[in-house]
Amino acid sequence: MATADIQAFLDDLYAQLQPLRQGQLACYIPELAKANPDWFGISVVTLDGRSFDVGDVQQTFTIQSISKVFVYAMALEDYGREKLLKKVGVEPTGDPFNCLIRLDEDSKRPDNPMVNAGAIATTSLITGQDPADRLNRLLAMFERYIGHEVFIDMSTFLSEKATGHRNRAMAHLMLNFGMIDEPLDDALDLYFQQCSVLVNTHDLAVMAATLANRGINPITGTQAVDAAHVRDILGVMYTCGMYNFAGEWAFRVGIPAKSGVSGGILAVVPNQAGIAVFSPPLDSHGNSVRGLKVFEALSQEYGFHLFDLSLGRCRFTAALGEDS
Numbered sequence: 001m002a003t004a005d006i007q008a009f010l011d012d013l014y015a016q017l018q019p020l021r022q023g024q025l026a027c028y029i030p031e032l033a034k035a036n037p038d039w040f041g042i043s044v045v046t047l048d049g050r051s052f053d054v055g056d057v058q059q060t061f062t063i064q065s066i067s068k069v070f071v072y073a074m075a076l077e078d079y080g081r082e083k084l085l086k087k088v089g090v091e092p093t094g095d096p097f098n099c100l101i102r103l104d105e106d107s108k109r110p111d112n113p114m115v116n117a118g119a120i121a122t123t124s125l126i127t128g129q130d131p132a133d134r135l136n137r138l139l140a141m142f143e144r145y146i147g148h149e150v151f152i153d154m155s156t157f158l159s160e161k162a163t164g165h166r167n168r169a170m171a172h173l174m175l176n177f178g179m180i181d182e183p184l185d186d187a188l189d190l191y192f193q194q195c196s197v198l199v200n201t202h203d204l205a206v207m208a209a210t211l212a213n214r215g216i217n218p219i220t221g222t223q224a225v226d227a228a229h230v231r232d233i234l235g236v237m238y239t240c241g242m243y244n245f246a247g248e249w250a251f252r253v254g255i256p257a258k259s260g261v262s263g264g265i266l267a268v269v270p271n272q273a274g275i276a277v278f279s280p281p282l283d284s285h286g287n288s289v290r291g292l293k294v295f296e297a298l299s300q301e302y303g304f305h306l307f308d309l310s311l312g313r314c315r316f317t318a319a320l321g322e323d324s
């Protein structure tokens with residue numbers, strides 16, 4: 001049975017990679033250093049709502065930078081692409097995510113919404129009457145993608161708020177250039193809150209499957225984001241989603257994806273599936289070590305690379321279909 005083959009492939013991959021002991025936990029946010037390096041989960045959700053899960057897929061963790069994709073999507077809906085482009089570019093930097101002074105020399109825009117400066121600028125644009133209203137809009141947005149109520153991890157939020165001097169400095173720099181507005185603390189709090197949203201690996205796979213399914217959550221049927229924005233969202237993920245490894249990722253794996261410093265990677269195979277991996281030890285770029293290996297193997301096995309997909313070489317639908 002083909003779906004049994006998919007599950008067996010994931011089970012094998014998990015068994016092979018579980019013993020890996022490479023990588024370091026992110027420790028610049030004190031709460032993240034408390035993670036268990038053995039946590040490891042893989043989840044694949046199909047567009048008809050089937051899921052293949054292995055490992056610690058119910059273990060919760062904070063979403064961190066993966067949130068940037070969804071807040072960018074919200075800003076696209078609030079402002080439209082051209083207006084948003086004036087505030088935040090779409091150019092990969094080749095620099096680490098927290099790189100400090102990289103605003104475009106002429107426009108003073110942050111390079112893209114996946115680096116911290118661009119993400120803070122994007123978050124500062126989220127509309128709402130007051131901080132509570134903006135936070136509630138943001139949580140409601142995440143709930144449309146995930147399909148259940150979401151919560152913020154207070155200790156991580158407070159930990160980031162207390163130690164996020166670099167993010168604060170970026171916000172001040174952007175304020176100086178007129179790229180974001182006062183009050184900075186409101187925007188920074190909302191940014192730290194979005195990074196502290198609790199998810200598990202299965203949730204991330206459902207979020208990814210929603211983007212793979214033209215913005216419709218395949219489990220609940222809710223339109224989480226207007227289908228018209230999905231191409232722009234995936235475009236930015238593809239070029240900027242994997243820190244300063246984005247080019248090599250596009251070459252080797254070729255799936256629009258976003259990773260975060262808590263060890264999650266979310267990836268969207270358009271029209272096929274949403275995939276997520278969680279494993280906290282990170283490589284020097286800030287990407288999950290086990291996560292990278294899982295995606296290389298999956299891309300190879302099922303022909304998930306965008307340029308395999310576009311040449312009709314994807315083998316996933318066939319693998320699923322043979323079963324029915």
Ligand code: GLU
Pocket residue numbers: 064065066097098116160167192195259260261262286
């Ligand atoms: N909250 C983290 C920060 O701003 C997110 C970093 C990440 O996941 O890349 O430093």
